[in-house]
Amino acid sequence: MKLSQGVEWGVHCCLVLGQATAPVPAARLAVYHGVSQTYLAKHLQALARAGLVRSTQGQVGGYELTREPGAITVLDVVSAIEGDAPAFRCTEIRQRGPLGTPPERCLRPCAIARAMAAAEHAWREALRAVTIADLTEDVQEDTDGAAMPRLRAWLAA
Amino acid sequence: MKLSQGVEWGVHCCLVLGQATAPVPAARLAVYHGVSQTYLAKHLQALARAGLVRSTQGQVGGYELTREPGAITVLDVVSAIEGDAPAFRCTEIRQRGPLGTPPERCLRPCAIARAMAAAEHAWREALRAVTIADLTEDVQEDTDGAAMPRLRAWLAA
DNA sequence: GCCACCTTACTCGGATAAGGACTGTCCGAGTCGCTAAGG
DNA sequence: CCTTAGCGACTCGGACAGTCCTTATCCGAGTAAGGTGGC
Numbered sequence: 001m002k003l004s005q006g007v008e009w010g011v012h013c014c015l016v017l018g019q020a021t022a023p024v025p026a027a028r029l030a031v032y033h034g035v036s037q038t039y040l041a042k043h044l045q046a047l048a049r050a051g052l053v054r055s056t057q058g059q060v061g062g063y064e065l066t067r068e069p070g071a072i073t074v075l076d077v078v079s080a081i082e083g084d085a086p087a088f089r090c091t092e093i094r095q096r097g098p099l100g101t102p103p104e105r106c107l108r109p110c111a112i113a114r115a116m117a118a119a120e121h122a123w124r125e126a127l128r129a130v131t132i133a134d135l136t137e138d139v140q141e142d143t144d145g146a147a148m149p150r151l152r153a154w155l156a157a
Numbered sequence: 158m159k160l161s162q163g164v165e166w167g168v169h170c171c172l173v174l175g176q177a178t179a180p181v182p183a184a185r186l187a188v189y190h191g192v193s194q195t196y197l198a199k200h201l202q203a204l205a206r207a208g209l210v211r212s213t214q215g216q217v218g219g220y221e222l223t224r225e226p227g228a229i230t231v232l233d234v235v236s237a238i239e240g241d242a243p244a245f246r247c248t249e250i251r252q253r254g255p256l257g258t259p260p261e262r263c264l265r266p267c268a269i270a271r272a273m274a275a276a277e278h279a280w281r282e283a284l285r286a287v288t289i290a291d292l293t294e295d296v297q298e299d300t301d302g303a304a305m306p307r308l309r310a311w312l313a314a
Numbered sequence: 315g316c317c318a319c320c321t322t323a324c325t326c327g328g329a330t331a332a333g334g335a336c337t338g339t340c341c342g343a344g345t346c347g348c349t350a351a352g353g
Numbered sequence: 354c355c356t357t358a359g360c361g362a363c364t365c366g367g368a369c370a371g372t373c374c375t376t377a378t379c380c381g382a383g384t385a386a387g388g389t390g391g392c
Contacts (some may be wrong), residue, residue, distance in 0.1 A: 001158060001159065001160050001161070001245050002158070002242070002244050003158050003240050003244045003246075003273075004158070005246050005248070007245065008245070008246075008247065008248060008250060008281050009250070010226060010270065012251075012269070016272070020226075023299050031255070031258065032254045032255065033250050033253060033254050034250070034254035034257070035250070035253070035289050074269075074272055074276075085159070087160045088160050088164065088165070089159070089160075089165075090165065091162070091165060092168075093165060093169050093190050093191070093192070094296075096191030096192070097188065097189050097190050097191035098188070098189065098192060098311070099189065099304075099307055099308065099311055100191070101300065101304070105300070108299055111292050111295035111296050111299060112165065112168050112169070112231075112292060114295070115231055115283075115284070115287045115291075115292065116160075116231075116284075118283055119231075119280045119281075119283035119284045120260050120280065121281040121283075122280055122282070123276045123279055123280035123283075124276075124279065124284040125243030125264065125279070126272075126275055126276035126278075126279040126280075127272070127273075127276045130272045132191070134272075135268050135272065138268035138271070139251075139268050142265060142268060143258065143262070147256075147258070150256055151256065154255070154256055156238050
């Protein structure tokens with residue numbers, strides 16, 4: 001089990017966009033993070049499709065958040081990049097083989113699937129509890145309040 | 158993010174082995190579940206490497222649990238199949254780019270990595286709370302107590 | 315001086331290749347039980 | 354009748370291809386700003 005690289009990039013981009021006062025082009029976000037410009041663009045498209053960011057074309061275009069940072073959770077970003085499909089997919093093994101349970105007896109999901117779904121629910125809730133604003137504050141504390149002012153100055157330049 | 162197919166197979170195999178009183182060959186487990194024999198063998202090797210099951214060769218050989226079902230958690234099986242690597246891998250984006258934070262300033266893990274790690278911890282704890290014995294009981298209830306006796310009879314035949 | 319048009323440059327968006335991991339398969343090494351011969 | 358050596362069959366274990374998804378990239382469509390010419 002592994003998460004896509006794009007998740008990390010997407011969250012970082014949301015942190016940056018939360019500090020911006022004007023649309024930021026994808027290329028500028030890529031330079032700031034030191035990653036591939038074209039590939040980051042692909043992930044930003046996913047964020048746009050999910051409605052987390054809005055894209056503007058033209059000379060002063062770019063990406064900007066559609067909601068305030070406190071209203072965007074990490075789960076929103078992860079779901080936008082990774083999709084909503086559950087990590088564990090029950091293939092109904094219990095219905096197969098010589099002692100397979102008939103489908104009409106399988107009213108509830110498989111016990112294994114239930115346990116897996118409960119664990120994924122806990123994972124999602126933990127991600128839902130953290131917003132972009134929370135992360136921004138954490139980064140501020142980690143850097144003694146230096147990161148965000150520097151970032152805003154770099155965005156303005 | 159998706160889990161390997163082998164996780165589902167591995168848990169099901171542990172459920173069966175928990176009911177067995179003698180080693181069960183991999184081929185028999187595959188027939189019972191209606192899955193590929195050779196591919197299931199590959200995943201059983203992973204369970205053996207993790208010390209969850211013991212393999213015996215020879216004519217009456219096969220696999221058997223090393224611990225009682227109540228002492229094996231779903232997390233044990235998932236870790237055996239998927240490995241212990243965390244799903245989210247921080248690539249230290251904060252250290253890159255024109256405003257990268259110097260490594261000597263990065264004492265704590267990245268705030269994003271901390272949030273992701275907390276969520277994964279919640280996921281792991283939820284899986285650790287469920288044992289093979291718990292799942293066996295759940296399946297019993299789902300089938301009105303019919304599944305395990307039938308399984309034991311099939312194993313004896 | 316003001317307005318409309320055009321050019322230009324910049325932006326995003328989807329369609330297109332390469333690499334790696336999961337999936338699926340095979341055959342060889344090792345081990346145990348059974349059989350048969352000898353004492 | 355008991356012991357022991359050999360044989361045979363069954364088991365696991367690691368090494369080998371195929372396929373899907375993630376990664377990475379490119380070029381075309383669209384848009385807004387700025388400049389220029391006309392009124």
